[in-house]
Amino acid sequence: MDKTESAARRAAAVAAPGYVLDRREAVPRLIGRHEDFLFVGGLAGSAKDLAQLTNDGAHAYLLGGAMGAACMMGLGLALARPDRRVLVLTGDGELLMNLGALATIAVMNPPNLAIVCVDNGHYGETGWQRSHTARGVDLARIAAGAGIRATRTIASEAELEEGARFLRQGNGTCFVLLRVAPTEPPAYRRNLDPASCRERFRAALLGAR
Amino acid sequence: MEAATTAPGWQEELYALLRRNGVTQFAYVPDAGHRVLIDKSLADPEAHSIPLTTEEEGVALLAGADLGGARGVLLMQSSGVGNCVNLLSLVKGGRFPFLTLVSMRGDFGEGNPWQFPMGQAVQPVLEAMGVICLRVERPEEVIPTVSAALTMVFKSGQAVAVLLTQKLIGAKAF
Numbered sequence: 001m002d003k004t005e006s007a008a009r010r011a012a013a014v015a016a017p018g019y020v021l022d023r024r025e026a027v028p029r030l031i032g033r034h035e036d037f038l039f040v041g042g043l044a045g046s047a048k049d050l051a052q053l054t055n056d057g058a059h060a061y062l063l064g065g066a067m068g069a070a071c072m073m074g075l076g077l078a079l080a081r082p083d084r085r086v087l088v089l090t091g092d093g094e095l096l097m098n099l100g101a102l103a104t105i106a107v108m109n110p111p112n113l114a115i116v117c118v119d120n121g122h123y124g125e126t127g128w129q130r131s132h133t134a135r136g137v138d139l140a141r142i143a144a145g146a147g148i149r150a151t152r153t154i155a156s157e158a159e160l161e162e163g164a165r166f167l168r169q170g171n172g173t174c175f176v177l178l179r180v181a182p183t184e185p186p187a188y189r190r191n192l193d194p195a196s197c198r199e200r201f202r203a204a205l206l207g208a209r
Numbered sequence: 210m211e212a213a214t215t216a217p218g219w220q221e222e223l224y225a226l227l228r229r230n231g232v233t234q235f236a237y238v239p240d241a242g243h244r245v246l247i248d249k250s251l252a253d254p255e256a257h258s259i260p261l262t263t264e265e266e267g268v269a270l271l272a273g274a275d276l277g278g279a280r281g282v283l284l285m286q287s288s289g290v291g292n293c294v295n296l297l298s299l300v301k302g303g304r305f306p307f308l309t310l311v312s313m314r315g316d317f318g319e320g321n322p323w324q325f326p327m328g329q330a331v332q333p334v335l336e337a338m339g340v341i342c343l344r345v346e347r348p349e350e351v352i353p354t355v356s357a358a359l360t361m362v363f364k365s366g367q368a369v370a371v372l373l374t375q376k377l378i379g380a381k382a383f
Contacts, residue, residue, distance in 0.1 A: 040273065061276055066299040069269035073299075076273025076281065079234060079257050084277075100262030101269075108259060194303035198276065206278045 008128040012121070012182040021155065023118055023180040028053050030116065030154065030178060031087065032164040035059070037114075038077060038205065042070040042090030044125035045185035046118050050089055052186035058204035064192045068098035071115055075105050078113035078173075081205075085112050087167065092119040092133045099142060105173055106147030113173045115143070120182045128182060140177035150174035219351040220245035226352060227282060230359045232308075233257060234274045234281030236267035242312025242378050243284040264289030268296040272305045280363060283309040287316075287328045290335060290370075297338035300368050307340065307368035308358060318380030331372065340368040346376040 013019075027049045031037070034053050041050040041062035054060045063070055074088035095102075095117050105113065121134030133139060140153045149172055154163045163176055191197055224246050227235075235250035236259040237243055250258035261267050267283035274281045285293075290311060300307045314321070315328015332342045341361065345354045351373070358369040 038277075040276075063299075065302070066269070066296050068265065069272070069296050069299055072266045072269035073273035073276070075259075076234065076270040076275075076279070077277045078273075079259075080274045080277025080279030098263075098266065101266050103262050104259065104266055108257070194299065198303045198305060201276050202278070205276070 009124070009182055009184070012128040012130070018155065019119075019121055019179050019181045021157065021178070021180045022183055023049060023120065023178075024052075024183070024186055026154075026157075026160060026178060026180055027089070027118060029160045030163045030167070030176070031089075032167075036168065037085050037087040038081065040070050040074045040077065040086070040088045042088075042094035043067055044091060044094075045120070046089045046091045046094070047190065048185040048188050049118065051188040051190035056188070056190045058200045061197055061201050062190060063094075064194065067094055068101075070094055071098065071101040071105060074113055074115065075101070075108060075110065078110040079108065082110070082112055085114065085168065086110075088113070088115045090115070090117055092117060092121065092131045092139060093123050095139060096132055096137070099146075102143050102146035102148060102175075106143075109148075109172045111170045111172050114167045114176070115148075115173070116167070116176045116178055118178050118180055120180050122182045124182060124185070138177075140175065143175040143177075148173055148175045151177070153177045153179065155179035219348050221249075222352055223355060224249040226355060226359070228253070228256065230280070230363065232280045232282050234259060234270065234279055235284065236261055236270050236281060237284035238262075238264055238286070238289055240284065240286045240312055242286065242373060243310065246284055246310075264292040265296045267309075268293050268300060268307070271307060272299050272303065275305050280306075281308075283307075285309060285311055287311055287313045287331045287372075288324070290331045291327050294334060294338060297335075297340065297368070301339040304366055305368075306362045306366050308362040309340075309370045310355070311370050311372050312378055313372055313374045317375040319375060320380060331370075335370050338368075340370050342370050342372055344372045344374055346374050348377065351377070
């Protein structure tokens, strides 16, 4: 099983020559000080990226299902807490499942919301099948077309530092497409119980209520 | 009788009730049955009025609101219930409080046959995903029912749908 998967992943890497960043280095460098944000994480790879970065922290709510929910959860949280910066870290597959959310978010345009799509062009969790983004769909252009005014594509190391600043500016919702190579996300065994993660997040943010 | 032309008094009172109970996020796909609530949320500088492209966005939005300590309501038509189903996993698994008001189609006196499959499936589908359904058929039941739902959702952490039936809001004759 593992051997087949890594063969599929290697084939994916060969088929994605423009995707060079390693997510295990690029995501932490792009986010910088993780304590600056409240996080919502998409499934699979992006949840593992955030679990590793925050040590499965109480300021991160990471999905393990409900695919397509991440961006809108970020919007609800950002509207509820205008005093905090909210960062949604999700993958190309999860974002593709609910593209309309980008239109809704653009309409609301909360200045404290940032969306980062870690785009590896593949469904890594299910066997490295190519996603739409590896076949020409450009999620940064879709975000811009939806009306999100601040968008960036980051595909090289040289762009990461400016990207970290971009995520912290407060003029409106911003969107970053982070192009990464189809490599394995960090192996992190996080808490997968959605109810205890909710309680943990609320207790840390809101205190005893 | 067109739902959009009746605008009965309970709709005004309903908005005030939701606001008194701390609801600040009003999410909806535009719908004639919820017109008054939608318009009042748009005019309210203290509330967020959030138009959605599909109802499932609202399920995720309200879960995010809860993480931040805010309360919201999802206003949708019965056909939108079908669009929500998998994201209700988040509500059930995460034990998120969830309040939705559903304006019904495809039941009492419906004249558009397209509305029946989803309209008739609303209650079994919601109940299968752990959402408690409270049906309202008379104007005088609206406020007490939504009051009860607010308590069940925000005091007891339940997921509740108030179904505003066509006996209440009128059937659209197509």
